[in-house]
Structures are given as C-alpha cells and as structure tokens.
Amino acid sequence: MTLSELRKRPHWSFSSLNxxxxxxxxxxxxxxxxxxxxTHTSVNLVAGCVYHRTLDQVYLSRKLEFPMTLDEAKELxxxxxxxxxxxxxxxxGKLDAxxxxxxxxxxxxxxxxxxxxxxxxxxxxxxxxVPLIYDGRFLSKPLVGEFDLVVQKDDQPLVIDWKTSAxxxxxxxxxxxxxxxxxxxxxxxxxxxxxxxxxxxAVKNKTPVFESHVTSRNEDDWKLLGMLAAKAETIxxxxxxxxxxxxxxxxxxxxxxxxxxxxxxxxxxxxx
Ligand code: SF4
Numbered sequence: 001m002t003l004s005e006l007r008k009r010p011h012w013s014f015s016s017l018n019x020x021x022x023x024x025x026x027x028x029x030x031x032x033x034x035x036x037x038x039t040h041t042s043v044n045l046v047a048g049c050v051y052h053r054t055l056d057q058v059y060l061s062r063k064l065e066f067p068m069t070l071d072e073a074k075e076l077x078x079x080x081x082x083x084x085x086x087x088x089x090x091x092x093g094k095l096d097a098x099x100x101x102x103x104x105x106x107x108x109x110x111x112x113x114x115x116x117x118x119x120x121x122x123x124x125x126x127x128x129x130v131p132l133i134y135d136g137r138f139l140s141k142p143l144v145g146e147f148d149l150v151v152q153k154d155d156q157p158l159v160i161d162w163k164t165s166a167x168x169x170x171x172x173x174x175x176x177x178x179x180x181x182x183x184x185x186x187x188x189x190x191x192x193x194x195x196x197x198x199x200x201x202a203v204k205n206k207t208p209v210f211e212s213h214v215t216s217r218n219e220d221d222w223k224l225l226g227m228l229a230a231k232a233e234t235i236x237x238x239x240x241x242x243x244x245x246x247x248x249x250x251x252x253x254x255x256x257x258x259x260x261x262x263x264x265x266x267x268x269x270x271x272x
Contacts, residue, residue: 003127003146011144012132012229014182020232022178023249026262029241030255034270038254040091047100048164050080051202052148054108055162056125059149063121070112074105091252107164107202114200114210119151119158126150130189134226139233143186150187150195157195158214159183164202174199174213181225184217194218 007013020028030036054077061068068076081101095103126147132139149160161179174180180197188194196216203209235241243259244250253259258268 001127001129003125003144006127006129006144009144010141011129012139012141012232013143013145014179017182017229017232018178020235021228024244024247024253025235025241026243026259027247027249027253027255029239030258030268033236034268036255036258036268036270039257040089040254042252042254043090043092043095043100044164044252046084046088046090047081047104050077050084051104051107051164052162053080055111055148058108058112058115059121059124062115063124070109073108073112077101077104077108091254103204103208106208107204110208110210111162111200111202114212116153119153121149122152122157123147123150128186128190130186132226132229134223134230139226139229141233143182143229145182145186147183147187157187157191157193159187159195159197161197161199162202163199164204166204168203168209168211169199169201169213174215177215178225178228180215181217181221185222185225188222 016028016032019031031038054073057076058068058073078101081097081104085097085100092100127145128147129142129144132141132143147159148162151158151160161183174197177197177199180199183197184194194217196214198212198214201211201213203211243263245263250256262268
C-alpha cells in the first residue's frame, strides 16, 4: 500500500504525535479535529517537501544504478519548487521565492557532496504501518509513516531521515528524538531487526553545511513511546487541548487569528 492509502485509516504518525505532545495541542486540534484551513503554509514546510522529493529521485536513481548528475538534481529541485510554491499561499520570511530556490539548490548540492558510496541503497521511501502497544494492549490506532532511506552500512540496515535545519543540531538532540524511537520500533516490527537511525541534516548557513547524527533505541524507549501514544489518545478522547502560547510554532502558525479568538473565549466552528 502507498503512504496516502495508509493515511486514509485512523492512525498516528510521528509528526502528529510530536505536534500534539511537544508543539501545541490547540494547533493540533484546529488542524486535525476542527479541520480549519490555515491562513498560510510555512515556507519551511513547502521547501522541505521539495528537498525530500528531490532526494527521493536522487536515491531512487542510485538504487536503480542509473544515477543522475548534480545539475539534473538541482534542476529537479528548481522545477518542483517553482510548481509547489504556486500551489498554496506561503508566508515567506527573510528570503523571497528566488532566495529559497537558490538556498534549496545549495542544500541539494551539499547533500549530494556527502553521499557515501559505500552505503548500499536498500529502500527509498519505505512505508510502514505497525501497532502501538502500551501496558500489554494494542492502542486503537497504528503508527503509520515512511522511512526516507534505508541503506546497508557495515552489513547492518541503517534508517536515514533527511532534514533541513536553520541551525546545527545540539549534540544530544538525536538521542532525545521521538522520531528515532518511532522509526526504530517500526523497522523492528517490520523486519525483526533493531536498526540505528541517522539524521542527515543540511544546515541553511550562508554556505550550507551537512551533518549526520546517529542514534539507537532499545525496548525501554519503545515502551515510553507506547505510553506517550496512550497519553495522546487520552488527550484526544477527553479533549484536553490548550494553547502553548510561547511555542516556537506561534510565529509561523496558520491559526494565529483563531487562536487569539479562542483565548478570548470564542470557540471555533468545525469545518463542514
Ligand atoms: S498561535 Fe501558538 S498557541 Fe496558538 S494555536 Fe498556534 S501554535 Fe498554538
């Protein structure tokens, strides 16, 4: 099944859990339950999706042993960005559309220059749908998602997630990542192997920088993920949503106006 087919059934994804538990539960409510239309889409989200789709093609062509050139990869980025940036209202920050395009081409180039030829591509965009378990019982919704890339490294599978970031990551950020926990659990459930997870990050410095952070998880981490998912289900069931008004997400939130009204006691109507 494809990811979009799997997403049609009720499910949890890492980003949904993260958004509800760690970013802002009210924003999650506006998006997932009230199904309100945001005023804009974050430029980082749109450009990040274009970056992912471009690397998808780069690694698929490597897997098929029909590699493209760097210039072709950068052109793919440009075409996809120009198309995608027309499709929805985007809120731009310091860079306009041309600036984002140039930045994105630079990020593709730095990712390209850091491809490790000794890593064999096993899968690109591998989907998963696995059960979440807490306290000996299955939760009502499975965990659905996609590994950006799985390679064979030193005879072991390694799950890789591609990211772009405004800043370099702190040293212990990968070790705390709920995403790495979700991905190692999903891979283990699917394949019976507990892989390391690596975040390959293109940092948006003036001259882009590339860094990789490897981390691993164990059964205790997976139990914690099950507990957090169970808490998330309770939050939804009991409608325990509230605004996290000092969240980093506020500055780029597409529900800011609705949130201000909510904070004055005006409850939004659910979309039809
Ligand atoms: S503006 Fe901030 S507090 Fe309000 S919904 Fe958005 S992220 Fe949450």
